[in-house]
Amino acid sequence: GLSPPKMKILESPLTIGELFNVVVIGGGSLGCQTLYHLCKLGMTNVVLLERDRLTAGTTWHTAGLLWQLRPSDTEVELLAHTRNVISSELEEETDLETGWIQNGGLFIASNKQRLDEYKRLMSLGKAYGIESYVLSPAETKDLYPLMNVKDLYGTLYVPKDGTMDPAGTCTTLSRAATARGATVIENCPVTGIQVKVDDLGVKRVKEVETAHGTIQTPCVVNCAGVWATKLGEMAGVNVPLIAMHHAYVVTERIEGIQNMPNVRDHDASVYLRLQGDALSVGGYEHNPIFWNDVSLYTVHIYGLHWMRVFLLSLLVCFPPESFTADHKPLMGEAPEVRGFFLGCGFNSAGMMLGGGCGKELAHWINHGRPEKDMCGYDIRRFHHSLTNNNRWIRERSHESYAKNYSVVFPFDEPLASRNMRTDPFHQVLQEQGCVFQERHGWERPGWFNRGGPAPVLDYDYYGAYDVPKNTDYKYSEILGKEYTFDFPPHHDAIRDECLSCRNAVAVFDMSYFGKFYLTGPDAKKAADWLFTADVNKAPGSTVYTCMLNKRGGVESDLTVSRLEPSPAHHPLTPESNGKRHTSNQSFENSAMCDLCVDSRELLQEVLNSDLSNDAFPFSTHKIVNAAGHKVRAMRLSFVGEMGWELHIPKESCLPVYHAVMAAGAKYGICNAGYRAIDSLSIEKGMDLRPDDTPLEAGLAFTCKMKTSIPFLGRQALEAQKAEGLRRRIVCFTVDEKVPMFGLEAIFRNGVPVGHLRRSEFRFAIDKTIGYGYIRNPDGGVVSPDFVRSREFTLERMGVTYKATAHLKSPFDPENKHVKGIYG
Ligand SMILES: Cc1cc2nc3c(=O)[nH]c(=O)nc-3n(C[C@H](O)[C@H](O)[C@H](O)COP(=O)(O)OP(=O)(O)OC[C@H]3O[C@@H](n4cnc5c(N)ncnc54)[C@H](O)[C@@H]3O)c2cc1C
Structure with a gap:
């Protein structure tokens, strides 16, 4: 030091x-x-x-509580670093104590879902070497005799959690x-x-x-x-x-609480922290006090009915804390x-x-x-149209506060400040039962409810501040049914969308995808540098590629389409003023993506272009006429089937959609959403983040390593290739019919080697499929043999399942479907 x-x-x-x-x-x-x-x-x-x-x-x-387990792998890593800094690194460096107390942490579950969440955290902890135990009420009583455990469902005990000063x-x-x-x-x-x-x-x-x-x-x-x-x-x-006032209470001295772990009762929305011989108790209520509007003030004694220990409040503080x-x-x-x-x-x-x-x-x-x-x-x-919108900030931050301790379910959605950014299909899809998801303020189709429309209503602050609570709120009721770690009740509806895509025709509104034009005299040079793949193909071609950072991490995967020069002011081609620039076309052109086995016959009735394999091969695009409207058709697929993506100018979206639906009726066309896309696309297999390289992600084929063209991240990839991969993506299938959502621990011969990043149910084979990056516990190279040679198991909520490891997606590994080769 x-x-x-x-x-x-x-x-x-x-x-x-x-x-x-x-x-x-x-x-x-x-x-x-x-x-x-x-x-x-x-x-x-x-x-x-x-x-x-x-x-x-x-x-x-601050109460200074440090819990090591959160339902996010990145956050678990961030917390581990904080803990390391304050429990050892700083002391070694300065010879000073930070005041860290390792008194352990106890999460309390009052219902099954909550305990399920804790079991999920325990399994994730194993992948990171974090010791934790799910305890019965009796075991909890042994650990913490003062606790009244009668109405407990169970607890999660993490001995190396603690308190920061x-x-x-x-x-x-x-x-x-x-x-x-x-x-x-x-x-x-x-x-x-x-x-x-x-x-x-x-x-x-x-x-x-x-x-x-x-x-x-x-x-x-x-x-x-x-x-x-x-x-x-x-x-x-x-x-x-x-800024909201986040209150806490400090009690008088309580006999016998020394050595108590920190306690979080998520369902009662309170936490307890040992403060000398007293307790500091804080919580989160549905009607927090906004920093700037004291008129909404009400006194909250939330959680004091909780009374698992005897509390005599001495001091109540309302310090501010920020919520986003x-x-x-x-x-x-x-x-x-x-x-x-x-x-x-x-x-x-x-x-x-x-x-x-x-x-x-x-x-x-x-x-x-x-x-x-x-x-x-x-x-x-956050899009700039949101960050300066006060209503959005206020409503959404309120909901963040109110749901601070809610169980983090795999398919939750916000109720606050919805419908901020909608595309031209929104109304018509909503009328057909679309249950929308919100991403970055943008509404995108989640799945289609057979029980009719389920629109998102104006935010009711959960009835706080005397705002009348929304009644007969179907969207909210549907969302409530998603609050499970089991298969949701509308699992079958999503299955039908997926199977319709695989066996007949489905239409997806993918307007949410970003679309950019790169134009100008240096566009080729920029494209060479930015994209890993060689996109310098003839106009009319489309290439799947990655964009990397300097360290070789994948910032984005995307398709790049080379456009032919066309007349000025055309909505489907960029205007080039001789200068190099990129422009975001997401708002100008919406995209409707139509994918599936029978889509050729169907689309042939709508588009005035020969769609045969010879005339319109995979990975190409052209401007065509669709029901009297100019659109750019791209022979691409996000879900691994033969299909076309149609980029449609805003005003043409609905007429083209109606034409496709009318022509599709005899093929059994159905609307489908992102829940189906998630399940279908996982069969093609990948999961990418800026900390994964394309080599680790099995996407080496997107990198122009055999050419001498320099590109951003190339050096890092070359070094990694020479050194060998220390981590690698692996696909797992599980025979048992069990839902997995990501964060399940991966074991190789009983030794933890990683966790699932992403997992979905794969309807075509009625099995769960998941992807995770595995590492070698010895720090060595993760070769294909390292994967092939051993038995793998996945741990979900404390239960172990046998899994089959695949180095390539088991579904159509040669990509025949997208090329129109079936059978
Ligand atoms: C009751 C309570 C309990 C909590 N318990 C926990 C817990 O158990 N675990 C946990 O992780 N977190 C907890 N938190 C949250 C945590 O305390 C905060 O998230 C954290 O302290 C925020 O730190 P900060 O540095 O962002 O902000 P602050 O601590 O607010 O620091 C911001 C600083 O900026 C200074 N400043 C402002 N304007 C200027 C200016 N113009 N020029 C110069 N300086 C300026 C302010 O004086 C202030 O010191 C709790 C919070 C509260 C209120």
């Missing part, structure tokens, strides 16, 4: 015009962790500005950072952030104004907690979070201003996520991207 650190916390004014590489704003959990991790990456000309004292914001009030953690972090050369300035409020516009018209951070002087810097990190929105405004950046639209933090570089990073919106988990997120943020700043898959936290996940 380093020599004992000297405090270098300044309170003196800054030298005017001082220059720092990074300015971190806010001295709470996130600010201190980010500063420390920047230093660990060698960035030491960095300063943290805190307007008051370190921890003066929400961090001061906010002051100890932040002080130690700042000492370690200052010892490495960073500067920490308290009592130094940021009052302004200046932005400049560079020669290319891009806005960039220029300087930070404080009460004590100005700092020149190209980079600020907004770790200002609930005040982050205000800091964003200073630079013209939208920070879509809402999807209950995930806001991180990464703001799209509005270069050099303006966010590290805020932590939805009551900013202590335990602080270490992992601080590390990722530091990496993001230093290397331009995080190490892990942080897409779910990246501020760019």
